[in-house]
Amino acid sequence: MSIRLLPPTLVNQIAAGEVVERPASAVKELVENALDAGAGRIDVVLVEGGQALISVTDDGCGMAPAELTLAVERHATSKLPDDDLVHIRHLGFRGEALPSIGSVARLTLTSRPKGADSAWSLAVEGGAKGEPVPAAAPPGTRVEVRDLFYATPARLKFLKAPRTELTHATDVLERLAMAHPAVAFSLSDGARPVLKLAAQRGEPSAALLSRLAAVIGRDFEANAVKLEAERDGVRLTGWAGLPTFNKGTSAYQYLFVNGRPVKDRLVIGAVRGAYQDVLSHDRHPVVALFLDLDPEAVDVNVHPAKAEVRFRDSGLVRGLIVSGIRHALAEAGHRASSTLGMAALGALGAAAAPPRPAAGYQWQPSASHPSPGQVRQAAEAFAPAGLSESLPGLSLPPAAPAEAQPAEVPELDHPLGAARAQLHDTYIIAETRDGLVIVDQHAAHERLVMERMKAALEAGTVKTQALLLPEVVDLGEAGAARIADAAEALAALGLVVEPFGAGAVVVRETPALLGECDVQGLVRDLADDLAEWGEALALKERLGDVCATLACHGSVRSGRRLSVAEMNALLRQMEATPLSGQCNHGRPTHVSLRLADVEKLFGRR
Numbered sequence: 156m157s158i159r160l161l162p163p164t165l166v167n168q169i170a171a172g173e174v175v176e177r178p179a180s181a182v183k184e185l186v187e188n189a190l191d192a193g194a195g196r197i198d199v200v201l202v203e204g205g206q207a208l209i210s211v212t213d214d215g216c217g218m219a220p221a222e223l224t225l226a227v228e229r230h231a232t233s234k235l236p237d238d239d240l241v242h243i244r245h246l247g248f249r250g251e252a253l254p255s256i257g258s259v260a261r262l263t264l265t266s267r268p269k270g271a272d273s274a275w276s277l278a279v280e281g282g283a284k285g286e287p288v289p290a291a292a293p294p295g296t297r298v299e300v301r302d303l304f305y306a307t308p309a310r311l312k313f314l315k316a317p318r319t320e321l322t323h324a325t326d327v328l329e330r331l332a333m334a335h336p337a338v339a340f341s342l343s344d345g346a347r348p349v350l351k352l353a354a355q356r357g358e359p360s361a362a363l364l365s366r367l368a369a370v371i372g373r374d375f376e377a378n379a380v381k382l383e384a385e386r387d388g389v390r391l392t393g394w395a396g397l398p399t400f401n402k403g404t405s406a407y408q409y410l411f412v413n414g415r416p417v418k419d420r421l422v423i424g425a426v427r428g429a430y431q432d433v434l435s436h437d438r439h440p441v442v443a444l445f446l447d448l449d450p451e452a453v454d455v456n457v458h459p460a461k462a463e464v465r466f467r468d469s470g471l472v473r474g475l476i477v478s479g480i481r482h483a484l485a486e487a488g489h490r491a492s493s494t495l496g497m498a499a500l501g502a503l504g505a506a507a508a509p510p511r512p513a514a515g516y517q518w519q520p521s522a523s524h525p526s527p528g529q530v531r532q533a534a535e536a537f538a539p540a541g542l543s544e545s546l547p548g549l550s551l552p553p554a555a556p557a558e559a560q561p562a563e564v565p566e567l568d569h570p571l572g573a574a575r576a577q578l579h580d581t582y583i584i585a586e587t588r589d590g591l592v593i594v595d596q597h598a599a600h601e602r603l604v605m606e607r608m609k610a611a612l613e614a615g616t617v618k619t620q621a622l623l624l625p626e627v628v629d630l631g632e633a634g635a636a637r638i639a640d641a642a643e644a645l646a647a648l649g650l651v652v653e654p655f656g657a658g659a660v661v662v663r664e665t666p667a668l669l670g671e672c673d674v675q676g677l678v679r680d681l682a683d684d685l686a687e688w689g690e691a692l693a694l695k696e697r698l699g700d701v702c703a704t705l706a707c708h709g710s711v712r713s714g715r716r717l718s719v720a721e722m723n724a725l726l727r728q729m730e731a732t733p734l735s736g737q738c739n740h741g742r743p744t745h746v747s748l749r750l751a752d753v754e755k756l757f758g759r760r
Contacts, residue, residue: 163229163282175255177314178205178303179323184252185298186331189213192296195338195354201324202345204317209300217268217295220287223277226264227284229254253298258282259310260303266296281306325350329370330416333409333443336366360392367394367443371407374400375441380487382444384479387471389448391479396441397487398433398737407441412453414445417464425473429480432605433734435741444476485733570730571745574722580715583722590749596717598738599729605739606732607668608648617649618667626662626674627655634682635660641685652678 175181182199189197192215202208218226229251256262257279267274274292278285304310314320321344332340332352336359342350352369355362360381368376378400384391393411410422422444430440454465466472567573571594572587583594611617630638638645639654646652649666662674717725729735729744737743754760 175252175259175303177323178209178320179327181205181209181252181256181300181303182211182324183327183331184256185209185211185300186328188252188298189215189296190331190335190338192216194295197338197340199324199328199340199342200345201321201342204314204320205300205324206303206311206314206317206320207301208345209303210297212295212297214293214295217271217274218264218266219268219271220275220277223264223266223275223287224284227253227257227262227277227279254279254282256300256303257284259306261301261305263299263301264296265290265292265299267292267294269294321349330409330411333363333366333370334411334414334416334445336362363445364394371441371443379441380483382479382483384475384482386475387468388452389446389468389471389475391444391446391475393442393444395429395444395480395483398430398440398484398734398741399743401434401438401440401741403438405439408439409443411443411445412455412464413447413450415455415464417455419463421466421469421473422476425476426480428473429477429484432739433484433737433741438741442480446472488730488733488735569726571726574719574726577717577722580717583717583725585722585726587747589751590747590753592745592747594726594729594745595738595743596715596722596725598742599725599735599744601738602735602744603725603728603732604668606734608666611668612648617647619649619651619664620667621664622662622674627659628662628675628678629659630679630682632658634658634679634686637685638678638682641681645681650677650681 175184178201182201182205186197186199189211192213194213194215196214198210198212200208200210253262253264258281261281262279263276264279265274265276271294274290275287276290276292277287304314325342328340328342328350332338336355339354340350340352341348352366355365364376364379367379375394375396378397379394380397382391382393382395405423408423408426410417410419412419426440426442426444434440452467454467567586567588570587571592572585574583575586576584577596578584581596583596585592585594608617635654635658638652638660642652649664649668650662651664652660652662655661660678662678665672665674665677735744751760
């Protein structure tokens with residue numbers, strides 16, 4: 156079999172298979188060209204999901220007739236003035252997009268440079284290039300792609316339904332819009348608008364957050380913390396959602412490198428690591444991360460569609476992301492997602508809906524009056540649980556006259572307010588100036604214990620308490636071996652264990668922070684954790700998870716009656732502890748309800 160050169164048309168079709176995978180890929184290439192041209196507004200139209208028509212119109216610098224002819228030639232570009240593939244400062248630079256699209260579709264370019272008297276148009280059909288002809292158009296460029304893949308019918312079989320293809324194109328446009336908040340974007344299916352984003356002006360950080368909120372949702376704006384960190388020439392900015400504001404998939408994690416939307420497994424892993432102590436493993440955070448670094452430190456030429464990048468110092472990038480997110484979340488303190496309160500109010504509203512009375516029903520007053528004993532029982536039933544006489548050391552003083560009540564309650568000025576009651580020995584009810592807070596005492600104390608343990612571990616001051624009677628825990632051969640192998644690392648956390656015969660270990664000391672705890676359950680849970688993580692992962696890389704397990708067993712349990720002083724102490728510690736808005740498993744520790752919203756439930760507003 157002899158070797159031969161492939162015809163140019165076939166070469167372009169092969170390139171199109173790499174660059175133009177689906178209509179969304181063509182949209183990405185064309186919109187990136189518009190952004191590189193300095194456009195301030197970009198309008199996209201997709202008919203039948205892009206298969207019938209893709210139209211991208213911008214108000215950029217435009218092209219002269221001679222440039223139109225060159226633009227559809229293979230590897231012709233204006234974005235590498237120095238022929239340098241290291242210092243790439245544009246979104247597109249290969250010069251493959253337009254000739255590749257023109258080889259598998261009917262492509263029409265219409266452009267008018269700023270200041271020119273008229274526009275010019277050029278058509279490319281199945282790789283056959285025409286000549287520029289005069290046209291009527293405003294300054295800028297309009298690219299029309301009709302009958303995508305008509306020249307390669309086999310590719311049509313791999314396209315999904317028009318709605319699915321439109322969804323993919325919308326995602327592409329939204330990601331590009333996030334990176335360029337000063338540019339206005341619109342998307343239409345030819346009959347109705349799908350996406351409309353106005354240009355954001357003003358201070359860059361505020362403009363970026365407004366654009367992110369317009370794309371991700373307004374809830375993100377209220378439940379995200381600002382990121383700003385820099386190390387060795389790499390700068391990280393953006394916004395990270397609170398742990399309690401999470402999603403079921405990682406689709407809401409957005410990464411941009413030097414203004415280019417990318418999907419990188421290294422960064423996804425770094426985000427997961429940053430949230431591992433505050434988020435359940437089956438939930439995913441919402442983040443928008445913007446990395447800015449020297450073009451020499453990142454290779455954007457490793458993927459045909461430029462969807463992936465390669466960092467020269469991947470460890471530096473990963474460390475910056477993990478530390479940047481963790482510091483931002485720590486500064487958020489006890490904040491929890493504002494959507495929790497709205498969800499709670501929604502549930503209350505649904506539960507509080509009164510049943511409809513039967514037709515013809517009328518209320519009739521009771522013929523009998525309540526006895527004094529019934530009145531006393533009702534008053535006792537509605538007494539605040541946290542202030543009841545059943546609590547040792549507390550007694551209810553006689554009610555003071557209304558005019559003698561203090562006008563100001565200083566505790567209400569605290570973010571989490573003052574404790575007023577305890578429900579079902581599990582939930583603390585606190586009053587604030589503008590509403591109320593419901594706290595899960597076990598989840599909250601679990602976070603406090605874990606943060607103390609982590610701080611003690613970092614400082615090397617973990618205190619232990621010796622057990623009066625060491626406890627023997629039967630784990631089986633495999634479980635006992637796993638605990639024994641991790642004994643040294645566990646001792647650093649204050650848990651001193653030793654092998655004790657076949658299939659058992661003996662616990663001699665426990666962390667002092669845990670107080671009295673279920674030693675048997677604690678060691679069994681740790682053995683199960685070690686089995687899940689596997690032997691290939693060093694325990695020191697999972698110390699955060701170990702701390703979480705230890706803290707869970709050492710926390711105030713549900714069902715324990717707390718005094719008012721204990722409840723207030725817990726609230727004050729939450730306010731002073733980082734990440735206290737969620738427990739170690741990612742569940743919220745408290746829900747805040749505004750008084751105005753509660754009043755709506757009762758028709759007062």
